[in-house]
Amino acid sequence: MAKFEQVVEETLGLIAQAQAEYETIVEEVRSYCQKARALRQQADELRRSGSTDSSSNRNKQAIGIGRLL
Incomplete structure (x- = not known):
């Protein structure tokens, strides 16, 4: 029984x-x-605001993504 208890x-x-x-x-x-x-x-917020085209907003996006990761 000791072996069984050990296995359990x-x-x-x-x-x-x-x-x-x-x-x-x-x-x-x-x-x-x-x-x-x-x-x-x-x-979604960036799409709604129409801010996805400017390079400065892309940089802000990249910074925000970096913070989340």
Whole structure:
């Protein structure tokens, strides 16, 4: 029985580790989704304002994107 208990404990430890790694990945994905949402909003605002053609606005856009990343 001691061997069985050891295997169960090891398995539970591996499951806990996998769950923690899963949560970390989920948080990363959420973060990327939030950044993508913000970039889409920024692009929509730029389209609405008609400011996508000037080079100074492109520079501001690049700076804003850099901050999000």
